[in-house]
Amino acid sequence: MKRIGTIFIILVILYSTYYDLTIGTLPNGLSEVTEAVAESVTNSDTTEETMTNVELDPFQEVMVEPGHTVLSIVEHLHEGTIKATIQEIVYDFQELNDGIRPEEIQIGKTYLFPVYR
Structure with missing residues (x-):
């Protein structure tokens, strides 16, 4: 059995x-x-x-502070869930900032971050 x-x-x-x-x-x-x-x-x-x-979605200019990442700033700019994937957010960030990768952002500098509706 x-x-x-x-x-x-x-x-x-x-x-x-x-x-x-x-x-x-x-x-x-x-x-x-x-x-x-x-x-x-x-x-x-x-x-x-x-x-x-x-056409790029609207964007907002934000100064990077210690501990901020591209994703944390984009999440902070939205009240609810974001309807974009991480790859889309990274791509849009690079397009708005002349090819600067998310790993290259510097504290105290101002960057454009995408806003999704």
Whole structure:
């Protein structure tokens, strides 16, 4: 009887692994969003002209204080949840600040931070 139980448990684990690797466990909405983001990244890399036509969201100028990060400042500028991903926030910050990466911000300097609606 123990052998049958052990075989059954092994079969369940193998089926679960197979299902997770082939079909996945994410809801369809999340996988569609991932595909859309991947397509937009490849499309934005191909043409530089489309980047100049894209209007940036509003922004706010903020002086960086000790302990601040780009994400903490953007979160502070919004009352509720932010509808942008971390990658979008980083990209928008770099676009607003002439390519300065979030790791390069300095205390006491003023930078433009994106505001999402």
